[in-house]
Amino acid sequence: MRRIEPNRTLGSASGPPAGARSLGVAAVDPVPLLREGLAAMVHRTQGLHWAGMAASHHAAMQLCEQVRPDVVVLDSALDPHCHLTRLLSTGDPALVIVTLIRDANRTQQYLATAIAAGAHAIVPRSIDPRRLAEAVRRAHSDRRYIDPSLAALTARPKRQPAPRAALPDDTAPPRAAMPLSRREYQVLQLVAEGLENSAIAKLLFLSVETVRTHVKSILRKLSARDRTHAVTIAFRSGILIAKPDDSIAPASPVAPAAASQVPH
Structure with a gap:
């Protein structure tokens, strides 16, 4: 059973009845x-x-x-x-x-x-x-x-007409399926934020060599020349997305001891 004790700094509701699952x-x-x-x-x-x-x-x-x-x-x-x-x-x-x-x-x-x-x-x-x-x-x-x-x-969608011939890559890049593993995707996100391998390793609790291995795999899967090219391909194909208009700078990485805390 997965359970995290609630932080009661907000709201006044009592917990669930004894024996019930929260x-x-x-x-x-x-x-x-x-x-x-x-x-x-x-x-x-x-x-x-x-x-x-x-x-x-x-x-x-x-x-x-x-x-x-x-x-x-x-x-x-x-x-x-x-x-x-x-x-x-x-x-x-x-x-x-x-x-x-x-x-x-x-x-x-x-x-x-x-x-x-x-x-x-x-x-x-x-x-x-x-x-x-x-x-x-x-x-x-x-x-x-x-x-x-x-x-x-x-409702069942209406039958769509056959798609038109694909446009050149620099005009309308196709939306790619996710080719990366869960960990590779995390690494690519951090590469896109400008972090070097050593910083990525600390954030993900990995060795620098493991991060290098993930980066090499990302470059191979995306057919990218280097890290910058990989990020460009990822944004153009929809693997990475730009921040929504109403977003702010990314939150700090979540720490286990603080993840359930609500900022005041």
């Missing part, structure tokens, strides 16, 4: 106010406890590896191609992923891609706290929940 909920969202709002909602909801927060793909994977929450609430803008959803789902099949879908991603294609990647629930990002708490519970118990307001997106 669900650890974490948030992956670029907006500090929304992350802290989720924390407040979790703290005042019986049967839930706060398991931590992250603002980037790298930090989200560290959070899930170190804290192992039961449920992750994920902003769709941070995962437009559902690569993070797939990596989190395959890394921990028991993890329940609840996607907060923004208007820009509110399409049949995104919904189908997110579910295929491992998302268990899709709800509007504007959802009220009470409905979000219910969605978290339903997703955990039923392993599938689609908010009623998104029901139209679950």
